[in-house]
Amino acid sequence: PSVQQKVQPQGVVPPAPPSNIVVTNQSAMSISLSWNTGFNGNSPLENVNITYWSSNYPNEGTQYLLLPLVYSATLSGLHPNANYSIRITLVNTIGLISAPVTIATSTLSLTLGAPVIRSLYAISSTQLAVRWMVTIDATMAPAVSWIVEYTPFGGSPTNVTVQGSLRMFTLTGLSRGTLYSVRLAGMNVAGLGPFSPYVQNTTTVDAPSVPWNLIAIPLNSTSIAVSWAPPLDNGGQSIQYYVIRIRVLGGGPFSTVGQVLALQYVITAGVQDGTAYEVRVIAFNGGLFGMPSSAQVATPPIGPPFPLIMMPQVYGTTDTTAVVTWISPGGYIDNYTLQYKPSDQTWNGATTYTVGASATIFTISGLIPNTSYDVQVCTNNKNSSSDFVAQTFITLAPPTLKVIGPTSAVPVGTTVALACVVESGYNSTVSWSRADGASLPPGASAQGNLLLFISVQIQTSGIYVCTFAGSAGPITEAFSLIVSSRLAGLAFHYLKYLSTKFAVHLDINTSRLL
Secondary structure, three states: OOOOOOOOOOOOOOOOOOEEEEEEEEOOOEEEEEEEOOOOOOOOEEEEEEEEEEOOOHHHOOEEEEEEOOOEEEEEOOOOOOEEEEEEEEEEOOOOEOOOEEEEEEOOOEOOOOOEEEEEEEEEOOEEEEEEEOOOOOOEOOOOEEEEEEEEOOOOOEEEEEEOOOOEEEEOOOOOOOEEEEEEEEEEOOEEOOOOOOEEEEOOOOOOOOOEEEEEEEEEOOEEEEEEEOOOOOOOOOOOEEEEEEEEOOOOOOEEEEEEOOOEEEEOOOOOOOOOEEEEEEEEOOOOEOOOOOOEEEOOOOOOOOOOOOOOEEEOOOOOOEEEEOOOOOOOOOEEEEEEEEOOOOHHHOEEEEEEOOOOEEEEOOOOOOOEEEEEEEEEOOOOEOOOEEEEEEOOOOOEEEEEOOOOOEEOOOOEEEEEEEEOOOOOOOEEEEOOOOOOOOOEEEEOOEEEEOOOOHHHOEEEEEEEEEOOEEEEEEEEEOEEOOOOOOHHHHHHHHHHHHOOOEEOOOOEEO
């Protein structure tokens, strides 16, 4: 608004413009000024007229401020980080206006807002990388620098100043396996902005060094005592446990036999006397396994051999032989001693055999038929022998053969079966042949212990031999088969006899065993 000009008296002129205009204070949203007045144009000064505008916000136009005569003023409600032009004129009581005086100045920027930490991750056991972002608008000046603050768990914070153009930074020289809290704030010409919320992460750990001063000493024939000193470097985190590994000296891969936090361990699993073992220890700190210690060799002494854990078993008994088998009890064994004797005799006269350590089966021969025997087995090594473990068995009676067939001549065209019975409890099969060495005649076939003739003829007549392979040698029994063209009607009665006595089922019409 303009000042209403009054009637100008004689000798009254416009006042002198304001002088020594000074910006006394600036903020992000206000500017304070002061000025001096001079010649009043022969009429007292009455008003100060201030107009101002911003080149950053041309659409807002010019702002006006009419004040009574004052010598300072504060313009408020301004835009942060904006350039302003301020024009001041003086008005006297007659309404005459001085020449304007214009100055250029600006408001201050706002500080940066709190950054947003996008990620905090471990690069190594002594490094963490932090990435962040921040929103900057026209009210804020760009970041001059960033203040990165990091604090170890239970420790004091440390600040690092980072260039304002960066959005990622790597913290170095950190402690291994340690939880860190990280936050940051931006610095611009307006000052230090607020800090971001804390973000936490933990540096990684390194693998621990090897346990040292490893000692492996046999306690007895089946155990090894192991002790060691902790690693000189735990990798940045306390050792959680140690892994004890063992293998036969020069053998295959190591196998784990124990896992402990203590600095000693007694190995018992799989340890055999007289065997040399390599022992190693590996440290684990909860993050990584270390390298194995150098191997130490321990050889448990040979102890007394273990006896058999159960009685030897006897099977496949014949009239003169028996097969004896047993289960190895484990431990260091050089060989086995096997003895046998008739049950009615003492062990002083027993027959003795030495059986190799890898064998657990032995066949006894030359026995007496139908006799009770005792057999016993013990284990032996360089130190001593175990107790014997015994078993009793009975040999079979000598086998006898009996061939059952027609008791008289059979008519031509009849189906005939000869049955060879092995007595005394033997289950072995037999073989059939002709006494004269000729092949079996047409229509004849051996079916286990039966020799079957389909439609016998005159030339079928002959002596047939049943042979059983006994342990003392083959046993034979002969049968004379006579075929006559003048006989008939006897076949049915003969086959019915065989079926009843030996459970032989023969279809008379088809001549087929059922």
